[in-house]
Amino acid sequence: xxxxxxxxxxxxxxxxxxxxxxxxxxxxxxxxxxxxxxxxxxxxxxxxxxxxxxxxxxxxxxxxxxxxxxxxxxxxxxxxxxxxxxxxxxxxxxxxxxxxxxxxxxxxxxxxxxxxxxxxxxxxxxxxxxxxxxxxxxxxxxxxxxxxxxxxxxxxxxxxxxxxxxxxxxxxxxxxxxxxxxxxxxxxxxxxxxxxxxxxxxxxxxxxxxxxxxxx
Amino acid sequence: xxxxxxxxxxxxxxxxxxxxxxxxxxxxxxxxxxxxxxxxxxxxxxxxxxxxxxxxxxxxxxxxxxxxxxxxxxxxxxxxxxxxxxxxxxxxxxxxxxxxxxxxxxxxxxxxxxxxxxxxxxxxxxxxxxxxxxxxxxxxxxxxxxxxxxxxxxxxxxxxxxxxxxxxxxxxxxxxxxxxxxxxxxxxxxxxxxxxxxxxxxxxxxxxxxxxxxxxxxxxxxxxxxxxxxxxxxxxxxxxxxxxxxxxxxxxxx
Numbered sequence: 001x002x003x004x005x006x007x008x009x010x011x012x013x014x015x016x017x018x019x020x021x022x023x024x025x026x027x028x029x030x031x032x033x034x035x036x037x038x039x040x041x042x043x044x045x046x047x048x049x050x051x052x053x054x055x056x057x058x059x060x061x062x063x064x065x066x067x068x069x070x071x072x073x074x075x076x077x078x079x080x081x082x083x084x085x086x087x088x089x090x091x092x093x094x095x096x097x098x099x100x101x102x103x104x105x106x107x108x109x110x111x112x113x114x115x116x117x118x119x120x121x122x123x124x125x126x127x128x129x130x131x132x133x134x135x136x137x138x139x140x141x142x143x144x145x146x147x148x149x150x151x152x153x154x155x156x157x158x159x160x161x162x163x164x165x166x167x168x169x170x171x172x173x174x175x176x177x178x179x180x181x182x183x184x185x186x187x188x189x190x191x192x193x194x195x196x197x198x199x200x201x202x203x204x205x206x207x208x209x210x211x212x213x214x215x216x
Numbered sequence: 217x218x219x220x221x222x223x224x225x226x227x228x229x230x231x232x233x234x235x236x237x238x239x240x241x242x243x244x245x246x247x248x249x250x251x252x253x254x255x256x257x258x259x260x261x262x263x264x265x266x267x268x269x270x271x272x273x274x275x276x277x278x279x280x281x282x283x284x285x286x287x288x289x290x291x292x293x294x295x296x297x298x299x300x301x302x303x304x305x306x307x308x309x310x311x312x313x314x315x316x317x318x319x320x321x322x323x324x325x326x327x328x329x330x331x332x333x334x335x336x337x338x339x340x341x342x343x344x345x346x347x348x349x350x351x352x353x354x355x356x357x358x359x360x361x362x363x364x365x366x367x368x369x370x371x372x373x374x375x376x377x378x379x380x381x382x383x384x385x386x387x388x389x390x391x392x393x394x395x396x397x398x399x400x401x402x403x404x405x406x407x408x409x410x411x412x413x414x415x416x417x418x419x420x421x422x423x424x425x426x427x428x429x430x431x432x433x434x435x436x437x438x439x440x441x442x443x444x445x446x447x448x449x450x451x452x453x454x455x456x457x458x459x460x461x462x463x464x465x466x467x468x469x470x
Contacts, residue, residue, distance in 0.1 A: 119268050120315035124381065125304050125333040134332065138319050215318045216363040 006177055006186055013173030014193055016087075017159040020169060024094040024155060031095060032102025039107055050103075057100035063164050066093040070165040090162045098155060105147045109140035142212040149205040156198050170194070217280050219244050219385055219416055220265065220307075225274035227260055234260045236440035238274075242385065245414040249421055249431035249448075253463060257440040258420045262389050265418070266309045267300065278306045279384070305334075308378030312390040314370045316362040322373050323349070323358045326380045334381065341380070348376040352406060368399035372406055386410070388419040404430070424467040428452045436460045 038050040057065070070089035073079040113136055121131040160171030174190035177183075218241040227235040235257045242248050250258045263269040265276060267283065273292045276283040283303055287293050294300065316325050326348060327341035336344075349355050352372040362370050371391060378386055388407065392400035404426045410417065411430050421427050427434055427448065434451040436444045436459075444451055444460045455461045 114315075116311060116313060116315035117317065120311065120317070122268065123266055123304070123307075123309045124329040124377070125301065126329065130332060134328065135317055142319070215361045 001177065001181055003185070006181075007189060009173050009177060010170055010186065010189055010193060013168060013170035013190075014197070016167065017156075017162075017169040017171075018197075019087075020090055020094060020159045020162055020167075021156055023091050024098055025152065027091070027095040028098035028102055031099040033106050035099050035103035036106035036110065039103055040110065054100045054103060057097050058104075062093070062097050062158060063161050065097055066090060066161060066164055069093040069096075086165055086167050089165060090167050094155070094158070098151065101151055102148070105144050105151065106140065108147070109144040110136065112143060113139060142215075145205065145209050145212065149202065149209075152201055152205065153198050156201060157194060160194075218242060218277075219246075219279055220418070221275070221277045221280075222261075222265065223275040225261070225264060225276070226272045227257075227264055227269065228272050234440055235264070235271075238437075238440070238442055240435065240442065240445075242416060242418060244384075245416055246433060247411045247416070247431045248418045248433045248435060249427035250418065250435045250437060251421065251424065251427055251463075252435075252437035252443075256437040258437050259389055261437070262309070262387050262418065262420055266307060266387055267304065268309075270294070278303050305381065306384045307387060308381060308383035308385075309387045309389065310371070310375050310378055310391050313394045314362070314367075314374045316370055316374055316377070318362050321359050321361055322354065322365070325362070325373060326377045329377070330380050344380055345376070348379055349373075351409075352376050353402075366399060367395045368402045371395065371403050375403075375406055385416040385418065388417065388421070390420050390422065392421070392423060424452065424464070436463065438463070 035050055035054070038046050039054065041047045041050070066089065069092050070086065073081055073085075117135055117139070118131060121135045126134065159169055162169045163172040163175060166172065170190050170193060174186040177186040220240075220242040222241075223239045225235055225238045226233070238257075238261060240248075250261065252258050260269060264271045271284055271292065273286070275285050277285075281299065281303055282295055283300065284292060284294055295303070317328070320328060323342070323345050326345040327338070330336045330341040330344060331338055346355070346358065349358060352375065354369060354372055354376070357365060357369065357373075362373065365373065371394075375386075375391075391407070392403050395403065400423065404423065407417065407419065407426075408430050419427070419431070429448075431448055434445065434448050435442055436451055436455075436457075438459050444455060444457045450456075451460065452464060455464055
């Protein structure tokens with residue numbers, strides 16, 4: 001197989017990796033915030049259910065979680081799902097896992113906010129929702145950006161775990177070509193692509209952080 | 217009718233009685249200074265009056281409208297949420313450490329609540345905000361961020377922020393305690409200007425000479441009770457209680 005053909009196949013896989021990456025972020029960032037609010041809820045049951053959920057998500061391998069989401073419906077309920085479910089299962093697995101991590105980052109950010117900000121908002125007559133959306137959350141986002149960047153970069157590399165349920169993202173493609181060609185070139189090329197992908201994301205996040213540096 | 221009436225207020229923190237039994241009245245246009253040693257309950261009193269702390273018992277009324285009241289069974293009750301929301305607009309509070317919103321520009325700090333709480337138009341809020349900034353001598357700082365200002369300037373912005381909501385009474389919780397001595401003067405001047413305009417104010421302060429100059433009623437607190445109160449002349453120049461005398465002696469030594 002010619003090198004251009006290999007690269008083309010890898011780029012096809014990269015497109016799938018990017019879809020996993022983008023969809024996971026789109027869903028897990030907002031879901032993480034909801035989970036964080038649940039984790040800080042005054043309600044005993046909500047708080048503890050969320051705590052257990054976060055504990056499981058952080059305490060077991062993501063690879064295993066993907067397998068549970070993909071094979072679970074068949075083994076538990078006897079449902080046979082279409083081949084398209086592979087990709088959906090990957091997204092569900094990633095979103096559930098990353099929302100748990102993002103939730104803990106949000107929580108750390110929210111709890112680090114000085115109480116004076118809440119008090120000032122209260123005396124000025126802001127409602128609780130206004131206080132959170134207008135005063136607290138914008139400042140929390142600035143505080144948590146470095147940790148979020150970290151998670152996002154980890155996510156790019158984690159997309160390769162989708163190979164475990166045979167979703168044809170870049171790593172799956174690299175593995176297939178490498179074994180058929182008995183060559184390590186596909187792996188090296190995939191590694192380079194991951195690196196470039198990460199470099200672009202890290203650069204973008206640096207710009208976002210700069211955008212927030214107008215205040216201390 | 218007094219603008220603010222507090223009766224038999226009590227507040228505990230984990231069994232520690234911070235406010236024992238305090239009653240006071242503030243009339244329209246009056247400037248009340250609360251002085252006393254650290255831990256005497258002055259700030260807690262202010263925080264109870266501004267709903268930042270829940271009282272254990274006692275009554276608080278703004279213009280006759282109850283915030284906290286004692287029902288027929290003797291139980292201490294807070295007014296319903298919608299009443300509290302309305303009464304909250306009667307007062308403003310200036311904090312010791314400003315508590316400006318760091319992510320908002322100076323003008324946004326001032327106009328955000330008028331726009332989003334009072335539902336004023338942006339134009340109207342801007343006009344009020346710019347007028348207040350000019351009065352605070354900060355007309356050129358409209359687009360600056362709090363972190364770019366000195367402590368004294370930040371505190372003036374926070375006073376403007378409180379005034380923008382047009383409160384009937386303004387509380388100050390040690391407004392100069394976080395400032396360098398050379399910056400306290402500018403804040404005290406602003407408060408004096410407000411007093412000249414007959415703004416009703418309750419000021420917790422450690423600045424004795426300022427309290428004497430600006431207040432028409434001084435309250436000396438110690439150990440969670442009002443030890444002595446009266447005109448500045450009575451309390452600062454002719455204190456009757458030994459505790460007041462002892463507290464003020466340090467002030468006279470300087």
